[in-house]
Amino acid sequence: MLSLKVEGMTCGHCVKTVTKAVQTVAPAAEVIVDLPTGMVTVEGDDRRDVVAAAIEGFGYKVAA
DSSP states (O other), rough: EEEEEESSSSHHHHHHHHHHHHHHOOOTOOOEETTTEEEEEEEEEHHHHHHHHHHHHHHHOOOO
């Protein structure tokens, strides 16, 4: 399981976009987005660098 703090998510569209970003590199992963806290949990893929790069490629910032 991988947990990431993602900055810039503000609405349901952001949740869908971040989920899509993760699933572009990890199609079978389960993505759980907690919008109020900005936490994204990915179950099924623990490649932090790959997943973070995908999310950032869609315009969001992943905290270190």
